[in-house]
Amino acid sequence: MINKISGSLEAAVVDIKDGATVMIGGFGNAGMPSALIDALIGQGARELTIVNNNAGNGDTGLAALLKAGRVRKIICSFPRQADSHVFDSLYHAGKIELELTPQGNLAERIRAAGAGIGGFFSPTGYGTLLAEGKETRLIGGRHYVLESPIHADFALIKALRGDRWGNLVYRKTARNFGPIMAMAAACTVAQVGEVVELGQLDPETIVTPGIFVQRVVAQGSH
Amino acid sequence: MQRRTRDQIAARVAQDIHEGAYVNLGIGLPTMVANHLPAEREVFLHSENGLLGMGPAPAPGEEDEDLINAGKQPVTLLAGGSYFHHGDSFAMMRGGHLDICVLGAFQVSRKGDLANWHTGAKGAIPAVGGAMDLAIGAKQVFVMMEHQTRQGESKIVEECSYPLTGVACVSRIYTDLAVIDVTAQGLVVREMVEGLGFDELVDISGLALRKGQA
Numbered sequence: 166m167i168n169k170i171s172g173s174l175e176a177a178v179v180d181i182k183d184g185a186t187v188m189i190g191g192f193g194n195a196g197m198p199s200a201l202i203d204a205l206i207g208q209g210a211r212e213l214t215i216v217n218n219n220a221g222n223g224d225t226g227l228a229a230l231l232k233a234g235r236v237r238k239i240i241c242s243f244p245r246q247a248d249s250h251v252f253d254s255l256y257h258a259g260k261i262e263l264e265l266t267p268q269g270n271l272a273e274r275i276r277a278a279g280a281g282i283g284g285f286f287s288p289t290g291y292g293t294l295l296a297e298g299k300e301t302r303l304i305g306g307r308h309y310v311l312e313s314p315i316h317a318d319f320a321l322i323k324a325l326r327g328d329r330w331g332n333l334v335y336r337k338t339a340r341n342f343g344p345i346m347a348m349a350a351a352c353t354v355a356q357v358g359e360v361v362e363l364g365q366l367d368p369e370t371i372v373t374p375g376i377f378v379q380r381v382v383a384q385g386s387h
Numbered sequence: 388m389q390r391r392t393r394d395q396i397a398a399r400v401a402q403d404i405h406e407g408a409y410v411n412l413g414i415g416l417p418t419m420v421a422n423h424l425p426a427e428r429e430v431f432l433h434s435e436n437g438l439l440g441m442g443p444a445p446a447p448g449e450e451d452e453d454l455i456n457a458g459k460q461p462v463t464l465l466a467g468g469s470y471f472h473h474g475d476s477f478a479m480m481r482g483g484h485l486d487i488c489v490l491g492a493f494q495v496s497r498k499g500d501l502a503n504w505h506t507g508a509k510g511a512i513p514a515v516g517g518a519m520d521l522a523i524g525a526k527q528v529f530v531m532m533e534h535q536t537r538q539g540e541s542k543i544v545e546e547c548s549y550p551l552t553g554v555a556c557v558s559r560i561y562t563d564l565a566v567i568d569v570t571a572q573g574l575v576v577r578e579m580v581e582g583l584g585f586d587e588l589v590d591i592s593g594l595a596l597r598k599g600q601a
Contacts, residue, residue, distance in 0.1 A: 244512055
């Protein structure tokens with residue numbers, strides 16, 4: 166019997182190695198898999214490359230992972246926010262590398278990795294600082310910039326419900342990066358509000374089919 | 388002359404948003420435009436973090452941390468609204484499906500180049516978010532901003548001195564003084580506030596403008 170349900174949050178992240186690239190879902194705090202991030206902090210992996218839209222808010226979740234000194238590099242679109250003080254001080258102290266990517270290019274680079282695309286020409290960012298040094302091409306009278314896929318060793322995402330085959334549904338705008346990150350990682354771990362029986366999720370409304378998900382863990386299970 | 392307040396600029400932008408338009412209102416000043424869309428006009432508001440059919444802020448106590456806008460403020464969803472992931476959300480922009488986006492700006496150039504994401508100041512942490520995708524994505528890009536900086540310099544310029552967000556992407560500029568179209572023939576003034584003369588506007592702007600019909 167196939168059972169992708171992990172017994173605990175700790176078990177779900179146990180094999181994330183030092184130096185791994187880890188995608189973390191969420192847009193600000195909506196969709197951020199905080200229970201998995203706390204488990205990752207406890208697990209102790211270091212020198213991580215993190216892919217997220219932001220660079221942490223306040224002192225919890227992603228900000229706590231940064232504060233613990235576990236992150237070498239972050240790939241994101243919008244690090245600076247009113248409450249991004251943890252990232253801000255690491256950045257000013259030269260303790261974290263930043264790869265800034267326009268949000269749509271970030272999303273498409275993630276999606277491309279999951280869809281097996283080796284690169285794509287995007288109009289976003291053409292003629293700006295964020296396209297410097299990148300190959301460009303004129304296609305149909307419009308300028309494009311070559312962008313590369315972002316693959317990850319792990320994706321940590323948050324969903325509303327999941328089943329033992331790894332099928333997921335999300336809640337409102339907490340969906341954001343979850344479905345595309347699930348496609349782009351070698352191992353996707355979904356923190357869910359509720360584990361349900363097979364057949365409980367309407368197949369017409371499953372957002373992430375289980376093929377993209379390796380582990381499902383209830384958010385309160387230790 | 389009577390300069391338009393920010394609220395009045397927002398109200399003026401709202402006049403140009405037609406029924407049935409798919410619209411993204413950028414973070415900050417542009418969000419005020421929503422307050423001026425008449426209730427009977429059906430406009431689809433898009434938010435980059437994955438919703439169409441965005442409604443107003445919830446009543447106090449009704450906030451849902453899973454239902455937010457691009458500025459991470461709590462919002463509501465109208466009946467008929469929908470949720471989708473980031474890949475689809477930015478395909479809506481990049482793929483040319485949005486009719487209008489409204490953005491704030493530091494500077495707009497004569498050719499419609501937009502600078503609105505980074506001052507380029509030393510030590511400033513760069514953050515771009517969806518600004519570059521929005522700038523090149525919508526069929527029409529409206530900029531709303533004050534005409535001048537606090538120091539009195541024109542924000543409509545020959546060439547942007549701030550780092551660009553997008554090249555030749557702005558369609559129309561709404562300021563506290565005027566409504567100006569970016570055209571192949573240059574900047575065309577469509578409207579000026581009462582009491583402002585064309586020559587005075589050219590003088591304030593510091594570059595060539597053309598007189599157009601409203």
